[in-house]
Amino acid sequence: MQISKLVLSLLGSTAWFVAAQPSSSRPFLQPLNSTTGWIIGNGLWNITIGNVYGKKLFYKNQDLIGNAVGHYSGYDGEVNFQWTSASIYAETPKYLDVVFSATEIDLHWVIYPDLAGAYQYVVNKALPTLAVLRTLFRLVNTTSTHGRTNIKDDLLPPFADILVATKVQDETWQRADGTFITKYDWSTFIRELDFHGIYGQDFGSWYIRPGRDYFNGNHLKQELTVHRESATGDAVELNVIHGSHFQVNSSATFPVGKIWGPWLWYLNSGSKEDASRRATQEFANWPYSWLNDSRYQSRGSVSGKLILSDGRAAAGASVFLGDNNSNVSTLDQGTTYYYAGTADSKGVFSINNVRTATYGLYAWSDGGQIADVSTTYAQNDIVVENGKATALGTLSWELLSRQLIFQIGDLDHNAIGFRTGGGAYQHGLVADSPANLTYIVGQSNVSDWYYGQSALGSWTILFDLTKANITANKTAALSLSLAGYSRAVDIDVSVNSQLITSITSDSLASDPGLYRSSTAAGEWRFLEFNISAGVLKEGSNSVVFKATRTTLWRGFMWDSILLEWSS
Numbered sequence: 001m002q003i004s005k006l007v008l009s010l011l012g013s014t015a016w017f018v019a020a021q022p023s024s025s026r027p028f029l030q031p032l033n034s035t036t037g038w039i040i041g042n043g044l045w046n047i048t049i050g051n052v053y054g055k056k057l058f059y060k061n062q063d064l065i066g067n068a069v070g071h072y073s074g075y076d077g078e079v080n081f082q083w084t085s086a087s088i089y090a091e092t093p094k095y096l097d098v099v100f101s102a103t104e105i106d107l108h109w110v111i112y113p114d115l116a117g118a119y120q121y122v123v124n125k126a127l128p129t130l131a132v133l134r135t136l137f138r139l140v141n142t143t144s145t146h147g148r149t150n151i152k153d154d155l156l157p158p159f160a161d162i163l164v165a166t167k168v169q170d171e172t173w174q175r176a177d178g179t180f181i182t183k184y185d186w187s188t189f190i191r192e193l194d195f196h197g198i199y200g201q202d203f204g205s206w207y208i209r210p211g212r213d214y215f216n217g218n219h220l221k222q223e224l225t226v227h228r229e230s231a232t233g234d235a236v237e238l239n240v241i242h243g244s245h246f247q248v249n250s251s252a253t254f255p256v257g258k259i260w261g262p263w264l265w266y267l268n269s270g271s272k273e274d275a276s277r278r279a280t281q282e283f284a285n286w287p288y289s290w291l292n293d294s295r296y297q298s299r300g301s302v303s304g305k306l307i308l309s310d311g312r313a314a315a316g317a318s319v320f321l322g323d324n325n326s327n328v329s330t331l332d333q334g335t336t337y338y339y340a341g342t343a344d345s346k347g348v349f350s351i352n353n354v355r356t357a358t359y360g361l362y363a364w365s366d367g368g369q370i371a372d373v374s375t376t377y378a379q380n381d382i383v384v385e386n387g388k389a390t391a392l393g394t395l396s397w398e399l400l401s402r403q404l405i406f407q408i409g410d411l412d413h414n415a416i417g418f419r420t421g422g423g424a425y426q427h428g429l430v431a432d433s434p435a436n437l438t439y440i441v442g443q444s445n446v447s448d449w450y451y452g453q454s455a456l457g458s459w460t461i462l463f464d465l466t467k468a469n470i471t472a473n474k475t476a477a478l479s480l481s482l483a484g485y486s487r488a489v490d491i492d493v494s495v496n497s498q499l500i501t502s503i504t505s506d507s508l509a510s511d512p513g514l515y516r517s518s519t520a521a522g523e524w525r526f527l528e529f530n531i532s533a534g535v536l537k538e539g540s541n542s543v544v545f546k547a548t549r550t551t552l553w554r555g556f557m558w559d560s561i562l563l564e565w566s567s
Contacts, residue, residue, distance in 0.1 A: 205237055249509075364376040453555050483522065
């Protein structure tokens with residue numbers, strides 16, 4: 001039976017039609033006899049979906065939602081989509097594609113007869129400019145007790161603990177023993193995420209999201225995954241497909257027809273091993289051949305070789321295909337489709353299964369053999385055609401002609417390597433950084449420098465220069481590479497007691513990285529300041545970062561500090 005776009009509308013329709021009386025396993029869409037919604041599923045599971053919420057999720061004869069809120073989709077907080085109709089978009093011998101329509105989007109559920117769960121994808125119709133777009137499940141906490149990401153697997157915080165704790169900021173509570181509960185501790189770098197979900201002794205609900213080209217942001221894009229809902233105790237499984245929780249700004253306006261997904265929502269007995277095997281299978285099968293959309297299937301590849309102007313290969317460089325001719329940071333780009341890759345030891349990179357379009361190509365140091373490279377590479381007008389390989393050949397990455405005086409920390413856009421940097425997500429960690437710190441070049445280790453500076457006080461770098469280094473007309477450049485900055489903390493930067501600059505909340509945009517549990521990155525910024533001839537001297541010299549204003553859990557997250565002779 002072949003049915004295409006048969007609309008079953010809640011508005012004005014009294015003659016309901018069932019596509020087919022489902023057998024024990026056949027996928028189905030069944031309208032209810034009143035204006036309360038629809039039931040979809042197969043012989044393994046089914047869910048009742050109203051005009052906003054999905055309820056009564058039955059799997060193995062048990063309702064996984066119960067009194068929890070259930071399944072819903074929305075944007076920017078709690079602006080949730082209202083479904084005005086449901087229809088069979090496509091029916092094939094293999095699957096049923098059911099589409100739920102709202103004014104702003106279509107949400108598709110692709111149901112196979114023998115699959116516990118469904119593929120889902122979203123198509124833009126009339127979304128406003130937004131920062132957050134998501135789908136999610138909120139399940140009963142008695143069956144979903146634990147959460148799992150690629151970096152965290154643990155018991156979800158008990159609801160009882162939240163009820164007796166003190167709220168200290170958004171979705172963050174402090175227990176009587178001083179420890180914190182926050183949903184941000186369950187965040188991760190989403191382009192590294194294999195699968196995530198919530199599970200218990202007998203049930204598991206998982207999101208498996210291969211492809212990732214529909215996500216906004218670059219390699220350092222972080223997002224929420226799972227958590228305990230603070231108002232109700234529901235176990236929450238988030239699918240943030242456009243987000244802003246760790247960025248300066250990710251508001252975007254999308255072209256009509258943009259597709260987010262498909263991803264797989266998968267049910268099982270709670271086995272992480274089974275979910276892992278399924279994730280491996282899904283990643284191998286991407287891009288999905290079953291999605292009958294010519295724009296989705298139209299893809300090519302991009303390859304090239306990045307060589308630094310000093311002859312070195314750009315070994316391990318981060319490579320990103322993003323917006324063409326853009327002045328938006330690669331982390332904040334999010335209108336269309338994006339691809340993240342890494343160059344090998346010879347600077348060679350290859351990105352496959354790229355949607356046909358015209359892109360900008362960006363690259364930057366990810367530490368390692370090119371940890372001293374402060375410049376970034378950019379090339380526009382990279383054209384990708386269907387079925388064709390776009391071979392860019394050897395690309396020359398220009399460096400600055402400078403002589404290094406000292407460098408603290410690798411240039412890799414994150415705080416890994418510094419003390420307390422790069423560990424598990426943890427609220428308030430920057431409060432453990434000292435108010436005053438002295439770092440002696442040639443004696444101190446990188447790990448003596450803390451990942452974040454927040455408290456009132458001075459962090460001092462001491463270094464020596466010989467007479468041979470000093471000439472009358474020699475100028476220098478001080479470069480501050482920030483892995484993130486959360487306002488409102490101000491610092492004065494001085495060299496040998498001469499004020500070079502004041503960095504304040506008025507002069508530097510804020511990201512939430514530090515106060516939302518990240519220990520590695522918020523949004524990268526690179527600041528450079530000229531040091532006039534004569535400021536540096538023979539013998540002992542100093543660079544001082546003096547915090548003159550502070551706010552709890554805010555401040556500077558460090559990536560690298562460089563002082564170089566520029567002439």
